[in-house]
Each structure stands twice: as structure tokens, then as C-alpha cells.
Amino acid sequence: MDFKDYYKVLGVARDASDDEIKKAFRKGARKYHPDINSDAESEAKFKDVNEAYEVLKDPERRAAYDQLGQEPPQGQGRYQPPPGWDSGFSFSEGGPESDEGFSDFFESLFRRGAGPSGGMGGMGMGGGRGADSHGRIEISIEDAYRGADRTLSLRSPVVGPNGTVTMQDRKLSVHVPKGVSQGQHIRLAGQGAPGAQGAGDLFLEVAFAPHPIYRPDGRDLYLDLPITPWEAALGGQVVMPTPGGKVDLRIPKNARSGQKMRLKGKGLPGKPPGNIYATLKIVNPKVETEEARAFFEKMAKEMAFDPRVGLGGK
Secondary structure (H helix, E strand, O other), X not given: OOOOOHHHHHOOOOOOOHHHHHHHHHHHHHHHOOOOOOOOOHHHHHHHHHHHHHHHOOHHHHHHHHHOOOOOOOOXXXXXXXXXXXXXXXXXXXXXXXXXXXXXXXXXXHOOOOOOOOOOOOOOOOOOOOOOEEEEEEEOHHHHHHOEEEEXXXXXXXXXXXOOEEEEEEEXXXXXXXXXXXXXXXXXXXXXXXXXXXXXXXXXXEEEOOOOOOEEEOOEEEEEEEEOHHHHHHOEEEEEOOOOOOEEEEEOOOOOOOOEEEEOOOOOOOOOOOOEEEEEEEOOOOOOOHHHHHHHHHHHHHOOOOOOHHHOOO
């Protein structure tokens, strides 16, 4: 069966509110209703809008659907839901108001009695452990150097004593270990979807927030390091910031703009740690006084230097 992205059908974000979903449904239903739109594709789109709303308006169905994740990459064959995706859910007998026009995707997932093809089939809580859940946590690069503790606000399904599912908000404490890298997952045992034999795990993918100075690449960090014309010409020590603290960096004589300097082992912690690569950027001071102007005029006269020699011409 083909995967149905119900959020895309309604044109809403995955964290859309109930009111936003209802408003999007009404807009889509008016746009594609056969009595209003006689376009050949309008009938199919009208059915898709109704089916999407049937799932997303119901907290239980929506919570279960969200556990499926997003559409798999192209080229992986027909979609099959992962094992145990529906642990912790027991859908009501009601179903859609209209039994006509719903896709195989909907029928196999949400209709009672759908059989062994993957539907609920009266499975209720199921007999196993709850499904694993996945999320994302954004941290700063400095957090990756030192480690950090964060509190996340989650909205997740909770199974009550009578087997019904409700969505509840909860706070979750997360420890970000020192040396974590972008794309790495932090596992929180027992914080996933509920199940008859215990909850699954929650896996949080680490993402770095945009940084005004550093650009991460794996465990390496890159930055542009401004230097003065005399530092570039004469060389010497400059103080450079790093997430782990300030360090002294030796600039070679006659350094050029764009030259890359490496600080070995000063990147993100790990085994081995990453490096920091500083790209030199020569910055000229503003000429705002007569003394400064005279100084530059003297250099222009006494230093036989033409940076455009290799461009041809005179």
C-alpha cells in the first residue's frame, strides 16, 4: 500500500493544533467538493481531505499515526508499517461516518477487523512492549563541550485504567553528555509509546543551533579569524576564542587572507577529539584621522607592492 501523508494533504504542520486542522479541512472540503469543483481530480482530492481529517481530528488515531513517522524514501517498495507501531492503542468501533472512498492505507491501519495485513483487528493494547518514539533536541555547540541538562515539554499518548488513550503534556529531564555530536541519538529508556509489557524507548536526535562564530562538520569546527594587516605581515601571537576557552594562536609571517590554521584536538571532545580550523581574514582599519591617512600614504610610497601583478595588463 502507498503511504498517506495526512498532514501534507491538509497543508498543516505536524504540530498543528486541533483548530488549525479543522480550519484546513473546511478549506480543502470547500475547494474540492464535487458540487463546486468539476475538475477531474477534485473528487479524489476531496476524498483525501476527508480521510486525512478523519485521522487527524481523533486524538487516538493521530497519536498512533504520528508513531509511524514520515514517508519512507522513494525506491524502497510499497509501504509497510513497522512492527508494534500500534501498541498501546485501542480504536473505537465507530470509524468514519462514510465507509466509501477510504484508501487501503487507512483501512489496514485503523479499521477493526482489518485482518493480518497490519490493521488493528481488535488488538487493543497488544501483547508486547510499546513502540520506540523519535524526536529532536537542539543544543548549543558549547553544550557539546561541557555537557548540559535540559527539560523538554512533550505531548504524548497515555493509556488509562480502562484502556482508553488520552494526550497528556509532561516534562522530561534530559542529560546531554559531554562530547555529543550532531546527528547522534540520545536514548531515554522507557519514555516511548506505552505497551502492555512496558513502554518503548525515546530516541532524541541531536542538532546544533546555528552559531554566530563556529560551523560544525562532524567533530571539527570551522571559523573565520579576523587579523590586522600588520599581524599578517609580521606574524606573532593572537588570542582566539574556542568553545573550550581562549587559546593563543601563532600567525606566521606574511600570512595571507584565506590561509587555514589548524588547532589539533581543540574541536568537539571525543576519541579522538576533533580539530578547529581557523581561516584567516585580513581586516583593514578605517582611516578616520589625518595621522592614519598619512601613515597609509607613506606605506603606499615606500612599499613597492602591487597585488594585481598576476592579472596581466601593464
